[in-house]
Structures are given as structure tokens and as C-alpha cells.
Amino acid sequence: MPDWVDPVAHYMVHEGLKNTVKIAVFAVLGSTLVGIVLGTLMTIRFVPLQALIRLYIEIWRGLPIIVTVFLVYYALPTAPVIHHRFGVITGAVIGLGLWGSAQVAEATRGAVQSIPREQHEAASALGFGWIGRHRSVILPQALRRLLPPLVSLLANVIQNTTIASLIGVPELLATGQRSIERLQFEPGAHSHNFAIYLAIMAAFFCISFPLTRLAIFLERRLV
Amino acid sequence: MTLLASFDWHFIWEHIPDFWDGLKATLKVAAIGIAGSLAIGVVLGAARAHRIPVASWLAAIYVEVIRNTPILVQIFFVAGALPHLPGHPIRLEPFTIAWLSVMIWGGAYNTENFRAGFEAVPYRYREAGLALGFSRFKTFLNVTLPIGGRIALPSSINTYISVLKNTSLLTAIGFAELTNTAYSLESVSFKATEVYFALGVTYLLVVWTLSALIRFIEGRLALPEQA
Amino acid sequence: MRRITITLVALFLAAVVFSTLGSAAPGGKLAAAAGPTAKPKLPPKPKRSKLPAAVRQRGKWVIGVKCDYPPFGYVAANGRNDGYDVAVARRFAQLAFGSTGKLELVCVTTPSRIPTLQSGRVDIIISTLTWTKARTEVIAYSIPYYNAGGRLLVPNNSQIRSLRDLGSKKVATTRGALYATWVRNCFKNSSLLEVDSPALATSAVKDGRADTFMFDDAFLIGVATQDPTLKLTNDKFLTVPWGVGIRRGEGQMAAWVNTAIRYMRARDEFATILKGVGRRFGSSQALINGFLDSVPRPKTRFTYPFGKDVTAICP
Numbered sequence: 001m002p003d004w005v006d007p008v009a010h011y012m013v014h015e016g017l018k019n020t021v022k023i024a025v026f027a028v029l030g031s032t033l034v035g036i037v038l039g040t041l042m043t044i045r046f047v048p049l050q051a052l053i054r055l056y057i058e059i060w061r062g063l064p065i066i067v068t069v070f071l072v073y074y075a076l077p078t079a080p081v082i083h084h085r086f087g088v089i090t091g092a093v094i095g096l097g098l099w100g101s102a103q104v105a106e107a108t109r110g111a112v113q114s115i116p117r118e119q120h121e122a123a124s125a126l127g128f129g130w131i132g133r134h135r136s137v138i139l140p141q142a143l144r145r146l147l148p149p150l151v152s153l154l155a156n157v158i159q160n161t162t163i164a165s166l167i168g169v170p171e172l173l174a175t176g177q178r179s180i181e182r183l184q185f186e187p188g189a190h191s192h193n194f195a196i197y198l199a200i201m202a203a204f205f206c207i208s209f210p211l212t213r214l215a216i217f218l219e220r221r222l223v
Numbered sequence: 224m225t226l227l228a229s230f231d232w233h234f235i236w237e238h239i240p241d242f243w244d245g246l247k248a249t250l251k252v253a254a255i256g257i258a259g260s261l262a263i264g265v266v267l268g269a270a271r272a273h274r275i276p277v278a279s280w281l282a283a284i285y286v287e288v289i290r291n292t293p294i295l296v297q298i299f300f301v302a303g304a305l306p307h308l309p310g311h312p313i314r315l316e317p318f319t320i321a322w323l324s325v326m327i328w329g330g331a332y333n334t335e336n337f338r339a340g341f342e343a344v345p346y347r348y349r350e351a352g353l354a355l356g357f358s359r360f361k362t363f364l365n366v367t368l369p370i371g372g373r374i375a376l377p378s379s380i381n382t383y384i385s386v387l388k389n390t391s392l393l394t395a396i397g398f399a400e401l402t403n404t405a406y407s408l409e410s411v412s413f414k415a416t417e418v419y420f421a422l423g424v425t426y427l428l429v430v431w432t433l434s435a436l437i438r439f440i441e442g443r444l445a446l447p448e449q450a
Numbered sequence: 451m452r453r454i455t456i457t458l459v460a461l462f463l464a465a466v467v468f469s470t471l472g473s474a475a476p477g478g479k480l481a482a483a484a485g486p487t488a489k490p491k492l493p494p495k496p497k498r499s500k501l502p503a504a505v506r507q508r509g510k511w512v513i514g515v516k517c518d519y520p521p522f523g524y525v526a527a528n529g530r531n532d533g534y535d536v537a538v539a540r541r542f543a544q545l546a547f548g549s550t551g552k553l554e555l556v557c558v559t560t561p562s563r564i565p566t567l568q569s570g571r572v573d574i575i576i577s578t579l580t581w582t583k584a585r586t587e588v589i590a591y592s593i594p595y596y597n598a599g600g601r602l603l604v605p606n607n608s609q610i611r612s613l614r615d616l617g618s619k620k621v622a623t624t625r626g627a628l629y630a631t632w633v634r635n636c637f638k639n640s641s642l643l644e645v646d647s648p649a650l651a652t653s654a655v656k657d658g659r660a661d662t663f664m665f666d667d668a669f670l671i672g673v674a675t676q677d678p679t680l681k682l683t684n685d686k687f688l689t690v691p692w693g694v695g696i697r698r699g700e701g702q703m704a705a706w707v708n709t710a711i712r713y714m715r716a717r718d719e720f721a722t723i724l725k726g727v728g729r730r731f732g733s734s735q736a737l738i739n740g741f742l743d744s745v746p747r748p749k750t751r752f753t754y755p756f757g758k759d760v761t762a763i764c765p
Contacts, residue, residue: 007527015529062430064391066402067423074415074565087571088562159293166295166395166646168562170517173296178518178525180303181649185520185676193653197304201292208291303650306657314658317643397622397645397654407644410561410626413588 004192008179016175017203023089023171024158027096031157032150034097035104036143040134042109053105060102066163069095073167092164100157107149111142148219155211159204176200234414235421242425245404250429252400253387255322260329260386264379265372267330268337269363272371282334289331295392298324302396321390321398329386333379340375341367373444380437384430391426401425493712496545500709502702505573510552513539514566514575514695517557518647521672521731522578522596531555532730535576537723538595538714545710559646560624564589567695574707575695578666581754582628582690582761590698592707594691594752595720596668597744600629602683603655603663603670610662613685613765616640622651622660628761629664632688636764655680668741675737688760691752711746720745 042053060068073091086094115138123133165174176196183192267285270278289297301324305313315323344367352362394403405422409415498506505511515535516523523533536555543553558566563577567589580598581591604610610619616633622643623629633640643660645651648669654660656679663670667686674682694711696704714720724745728738746752 004527007529011525011529058431059427062427062434063423064388064402064426066391066394067419067426070402070406070409071419071423074409075419077565077569078416086569088566155291159291162293162295163392168557168559168566170557173293173299177299177647177649181518181647182520182524182527184649184652185524185672191307193307194304194309197296197300200296201288201300204293204296205288205291209287212291302659303653303657306653317659320659395646396659397643397650399642403644406561407625407630407642411584411631413564413584415565 004183008176008183008192008196011179012172012175012199015170016172019089019164019169020158020161020171023092023096023161023164023169024154026093027100027157027161028150028154030093030097031100031104031153034101036108036146038101038105039108040112040139040142042105043112057102057105060098061106063099065095065099065160066166068098069163069167071095072098088164088167088169091167092161092169096157096160096163099160100153103153103156104146104150107146107153108142111145112138114145115141144222147222148215151211151215151218155208155215158207158211172203173200230420231414231417234412234417238408238421241404241408242401242421245399245401246425246429248398249387249390249400252318252321252325252390252393252398256325256329256386256390257383259322259326260333260382261379263326263330264333264337264375264382265368267334268341268375269367271334271338272341272367273359273363286331286334289328290335294324294328294389295395297328298392298396301327317396317398320396321393321400325386325389325393328389329382332382332385336375336378336382337371339378340373341371343374344371376441376444380434380441383437384434387433388426388430493716494709495713496706496709498546500702500706501546502573502700502706505546505703509547510554511539511543511546511574512554512556512572513542514556514558514563514572514577515539516559516563516577518559518649519578519669521727521733522668526730532727534596534723534727535578537727538720539576541714541719541723542707542710545713546706560626561646563695567697570697574703577695578692579695580628580666580690580692582631583759588698590696590700590704591693591754592696592704593711594693594754595711595746596692597689597746597752598666598668598692599689600664600685600687601667601670602685603652603665603673603680604661604683605655606679606681608661610683612683613637613687616662619661620659622654622663623665624648624651627665628688628690631761632764633664635762652680668744671737671740672731672733675733687765690760691754693754715746716748718747721747 038053038056042050044050063071069092072095073088077086119137119141120133123137128136161169161171162173164171165177168174170178176199180193180196267278267282269275271282271286273279298320301315302317302320305315348366348370349362352366353359357365390400391402393400394406397403402422405418409418412418515531515533517525517531519533521533522535523531526532539555540550540553544550546552556566556572558572558575558577560578563575563579564585566572567575574592576595578596578598579585579591581594585591602610602613609615616637616639618639618641620641620643621629621633621637622645623633625644625646630642630644633642643651643654645654648663648665651660651663651665652673655663656677670682674680694707696707721742724741725738728741743750
């Protein structure tokens with residue numbers, strides 16, 4: 001193994017991959033929580049609420065994620081209501097989270113609505129109120145159906161963390177690029193662009209492929 | 224509300240020509256990317272659905288690699304790694320890099336869309352075509368493609384809209400599309416709220432309009448059993 | 451009439467004598483008048499007690515630096531930040547807390563450095579920040595700590611020989627840099643390729659995505675020296691100093707930083723830092739010496755082009 005590989009790999013894994021995973025985990029957790037709540041609320045037959053949540057979903061799914069991240073990181077802090085600025089990682093998590101929550105909300109709505117009416121009627125007949133019915137009967141079934149899309153979301157969010165490199169987060173892509181630049185500008189100008197980019201692609205592939213396979217497997221098993 | 228009071232509408236108004244230039248570039252790249260994705264999707268989707276020996280496996284590898292790697296890395300790969308390909312450096316113009324990378328991405332997703340669409344065509348239709356004396360290729364053209372294509376329409380529409388949205392990532396290589404215009408403008412003026420609000424509104428208008436338009440067309444083209 | 455003249459001459463002589471006595475440095479009143487052998491008073495050392503409360507209580511500096519801009523801010527092979535800006539940051543930590551370790555470095559890029567400063571995530575930014583009037587409306591600057599000029603980087607076989615040839619060419623530069631504004635104002639036929647890091651712009655020129663890279667001399671000269679396929683044209687333009695970025699209204703922070711810069715300048719520490727960085731980076735002695743004019747030294751002072759918008763001044 002040529003001697004330039006070691007420091008690059010160390011930097012990319014310990015700094016880059018660490019931040020990639022950090023952002024992805026927090027973004028997915030946030031998306032799941034917010035998305036499930038919104039998606040369930042959307043099934044209530046109250047038009048203004050449905051319209052509001054629908055607007056939320058269409059905005060964060062309609063905007064390119066990079067635009068959302070820029071809005072959150074550059075524009076949001078200057079709004080008078082939010083007088084607090086946050087760091088790049090928080091900005092990335094919020095930006096990805098907004099998109100992710102819209103995806104989960106849509107998927108949750110679909111999952112909850114796919115539970116047959118008979119379940120609702122049976123639960124009502126047994127004396128469950130709306131909350132009880134959803135908590136004990138509807139949501140457990142809906143959440144099972146939500147598992148494959150959630151696994152897909154995890155894979156997608158991990159891939160989309162690369163967008164955070166554009167606001168300066170030292171995640172996997174950015175650390176790879178800094179290494180390429182460092183090697184290029186060291187005396188003796190070495191170009192390892194191809195190898196490093198290939199390594200970045202391979203790293204993401206090895207993380208994402210098992211997850212997408214898992215999602216397909218779960219879909220077959222649970223539906 | 225102080226937010227509305229201090230919002231510099233005049234600034235946005237002044238820079239509408241810049242935004243328009245950026246939007247034109249975005250739409251140009253997206254159009255080529257979408258057209259290319261359509262072509263790739265149909266051809267490779269057919270190869271996969273019909274299990275054509277070598278092409279099917281190569282297409283499968285292409286699809287899995289593109290779908291499991293981030294598009295931003297793909298863009299940087301085309302722009303920054305290909306020129307350093309050992310032995311045979313490939314150097315491309317920014318515009319070429321732009322439509323090529325979004326097309327490669329869209330083509331992979333579309334291949335899956337069309338494969339599913341073609342495979343969903345009930346076998347009896349294809350049998351009927353073959354029974355009527357059509358060659359396998361002619362059956363594909365006259366039976367599988369029109370029907371399978373329509374089945375694949377909703378999912379391929381989503382892919383095309385995603386291709387349009389993904390052009391925003393081209394700002395990373397400095398290509399002068401819409402997001403790049405906004406980003407550069409904010410870097411010199413620091414009017415982040417105005418600039419990104421305008422950017423967001425522009426994208427939503429374009430994406431929602433395109434969505435609505437295509438879904439209307441899809442409604443008209445839908446197969447009777449789908450409607 | 452004669453009495454008035456004598457009185458005036460006497461007063462004049464008295465004034466001369468008194469002013470000479472008044473400016474006498476400790477160590478000899480006439481020595482001051484003599485000049486070169488006089489010992490000038492050194493600027494004071496910045497004190498920990500004068501640090502803004504937040505920094506003092508934290509016990510360390512949090513400073514935003516570039517990580518993609520050798521030789522001012524970059525990440526070396528051992529994962530450690532290094533560069534001229536980084537060395538200045540380390541010296542600040544040493545002056546404030548006695549150790550270069552009392553420092554947290556945060557990577558920033560050209561577009562993200564000012565929002566990162568405004569967010570409070572960092573105390574100050576030492577990140578190749580050129581002075582521009584537009585930026586002074588959102589942040590404050592310290593006194594200059596480096597003087598950079600613009601150059602053009604082109605491939606060896608380029609048709610561009612000088613600024614005049616920029617006509618319809620594609621100019622790469624970093625986003626938000628004053629070069630971008632200058633090109634927009636003065637070279638209306640050229641098109642811009644704005645990227646976020648100087649390395650990306652250099653690759654763009656090498657890989658043919660842009661015809662030239664307009665950027666700071668320090669970076670470009672380093673590139674041209676190490677890459678035999680690239681060279682610089684002879685044009686030098688837009689020489690504007692860099693300052694440390696400070697949030698507006700933080701007078702105490704600015705005062706401390708300025709005291710530190712004056713202290714370092716008087717003891718020629720910037721030159722020492724430059725030489726050290728150049729050595730670690732592997733530059734030749736000749737190259738390093740060529741840049742000694744760009745750092746503040748006991749006898750060199752830089753000033754910002756107050757009141758002038760340099761990007762509006764076309765060649």
C-alpha cells in the first residue's frame with residue numbers, strides 16, 4: 001500500500017465518516033419522530049390541518065435539498081424570530097431533517113390509510129377512543145408497514161449528507177477532497193484524484209447497498 | 224412584522240435578470256438530462272426485462288452503483304476524477320459535465336422504472352403479439368413498450384422531477400445554474416433571507432408547475448384499468 | 451519691529467529646544483533627536499485580563515480558519531491544521547493563555563466564514579479575509595496582518611498573456627471573492643466559474659473547465675512553482691490587505707486582537723511565521739523571501755483602501 005494512503009484513510013474515516021454518520025443518525029431520528037406525528041395527524045378529517053401538513057410536505061419535498069440546507073444555514077438565523085445561529089452540523093441535520101420528515105409524513109399517511117376500515121370499526125366497537133385506537137391498534141400495524149421506507153430513508157439520508165460538504169461540514173466527501181488537494185499541492189504534485197473518488201464511491205456503496213437490499217427484503221416479508 | 228418590513232424586495236427585483244439566466248441554464252440542462260434518462264430507461268429497462276444476456280447484467284451493475292452512491296459524488300467524479308483517469312484522461316466542458324452527470328443518474332432510476340413497467344405487462348398481451356406473427360422486437364415495440372411505458376409513467380415522472388431538482392447540485396462545480404446564481408449573489412451581498420427566499424419560491428413554482436403539468440398529461444395517457 | 455522679531459526668533463528657538471527635550475526617550479534626551487540609535491518603545495503585550503469575558507472564561511480561543519487554502523490554512527498529512535493563518539491563531543492562543551494548545555480550530559470556507567462568525571460558533575476568523583467595503587457592513591476588521599495581490603494563473607500554452615486577453619474567456623475564482631465582483635464590473639464579456647475552494651478552481655484550469663484562475667498571489671505562486679504545466683501572467687492587481695474578522699460591536703475583542711498584531715509586528719514575528727510555514731510546506735528560500743514584503747514588519751505598515759471600492763476601478 002503506497003504510503004500516502006494511511007493518513008488519508010485515517011482522516012477520512014475518523015473525521016469524515018464520523019461526521020457523515022453523526023448527521024445521518026440525527027437527521028433520521030428527527031425525521032422519523034416529526035414525520036410519524038405529522039403523517040398520523042394528517043389522517044384526521046380536519047381540512048385546515050390536512051392542508052397545512054400537505055403544504056409542509058409539498059414544500060420540503062419540492063425544494064432541492066441543497067436549497068433547504070442553504071435556507072436553514074444562511075437565511076433562517078437572520079430571521080428576527082430566530083435570533084440564534086447554529087453550527088454547520090446542526091444546520092445540516094435540520095435541513096436534511098425537514099426533507100426526511102416530509103418523506104416520512106407522506107409514507108406514514110399512506111401506511112395509516114392502508115389499514116382497513118374494519119380495524120378502526122372493530123377497535124371503536126371495543127370501546128377505544130381515537131388516541132387509544134391509534135396507539136394500540138392502528139399505529140403498530142402502520143409502523144410495521146413503515147419499516148421498509150424508513151430503511152430506504154436511512155440509505156437516502158446517508159447519501160444526501162454529502163450536501164453538507166457544501167456548507168463546510170468535514171464529512172466523507174469533503175475530507176476526501178481536502179486530502180486530494182493536500183496531495184496535489186505538496187511538493188512533487190501527486191494526483192490521486194481517481195483513487196480517492198473511487199474510494200468515496202465504494203464507501204457509500206458498501207453502506208447503502210445492504211440497506212436497500214434490507215428494505216426490499218423487509219417489504220417482501222411484511223406486506 | 225419586522226421580518227416583512229426589513230425584507231429588501233427591491234434587491235430581488237433588481238436581480239431578476241440574474242435569476243432568469245440561472246433558471247434558463249437549469250432548464251436547459253434538465254431538459255437534456257430528462258430526455259437522456261428517458262432514452263436510457265427504455266433501452267436498458269427493456270434489456271433487463273427481457274433478460275438479454277450481457278446487457279442485462281451490465282445494466283444491473285450500472286443501476287446498483289448509481290442508485291447506491293450520492294449524486295454529488297457522481298458529479299465530482301465526472302468533473303474531477305475522469306480527467307485524472309490513469310492512462311486515458313477524460314476532460315469535459317462544464318455544460319457537458321452538467322447534463323451528463325444528471326442524465327447518468329436519471330437513467331439508472333428510470334431503468335428500474337421501465338423494467339418494472341415492462342415486466343408488469345400481462346404476459347397474455349405479449350403472447351398475443353407473438354401469436355400474430357410479430358418478431359420479439361416488434362412485439363416489444365407494439366405491445367410491451369406502449370403499455371409498459373404507461374405503467375411506468377408515474378414513477379418515471381418522479382425521476383424526471385428529481386433530475387430537475389438535482390441540477391441544483393451542479394453549483395458545486397461552479398456551473399452557472401439557478402442555485403449557483405443565488406449562492407454567489409448571497410456571498411457578495413449577504414442578503415441571505417431575500418436571496419434564498421427568492422430561490423426557494425422559484426424552485427417551488429417550477430417543480431409544482433411541472434408536476435401538475437405532467438400529472439395532467441399522465442391522466443390523459445393512463446390506461447383504462449389504471450384510471 | 452526689531453523687538454518683535456527678536457521675541458519671535460527666541461520663541462521659535464525655545465520651541466525647538468523644548469520639543470526636542472519633550473520627545474526624549476528614556477535613556478538620553480538628545481539621543482532621541484539623533485534617531486537611528488534610539489530605542490523605540492515596543493507595543494505592549496496583549497493581556498489575558500483584557501480578553502473578552504467569554505474567551506477568558508472558556509480558557510481557550512475558538513478560531514475559524516481555512517482548511518482548503520495552502521499555505522495559509524490547510525490540513526497536513528498528520529491531520530494537523532497548519533499554515534500562516536493557523537500559525538497566527540496559535541500565537542494568539544499562546545499570548546492569551548500561555549500555550550498554543552489552548553485553541554480550537556474550526557474549518558471554514560470562503561462562503562461560510564462570515565455566517566460562521568456571525569453564528570457565534572467561533573470567536574474570530576483568521577481566514578484569508580480580504581477587506582472589502584461590503585464586508586465591513588456586516589463584520590468588523592482588525593488591522594491588517596497580510597497584504598495580498600491578485601494574479602492570473604494560466605496553462606503554459608494559454609492564449610491569455612495579460613488582463614487584456616480576458617475578453618470572452620472563462621475565469622475561475624472563488625465565490626464571494628473580490629475578484630468575482632471585479633470581473634463582473636470590468637470584464638463584462640468574460641464568464642465566471644465560481645467555486646468554493648481554490649483547489650477546485652486550480653483543477654478547473656488544469657482540466658480545461660476554465661481558461662484562467664484569478665486569485666491571491668501567495669496561493670497561485672505556490673501552485674505555479676510546483677506545477678510545471680501552469681504559469682502566471684505578469685499582471686498584478688487588486689492589492690488589498692487581509693484582516694482578522696470580528697463581530698460588529700465587539701470592541702474589546704477588536705482591541706485585544708489589534709494589540710496582539712501590533713505586538714507581533716514590532717517583534718517581526720510575522721516574518722518568522724512566514725519562514726516557518728514556507729519551510730514546512732517545502733517552498734524554496736527565494737520564494738519565501740519574495741513574500742517578506744507582504745507581511746507586516748516593524749517598518750512596514752499596510753492600510754485598507756478606506757472609502758475606495760477597488761472592485762469598481764477597472765484597468
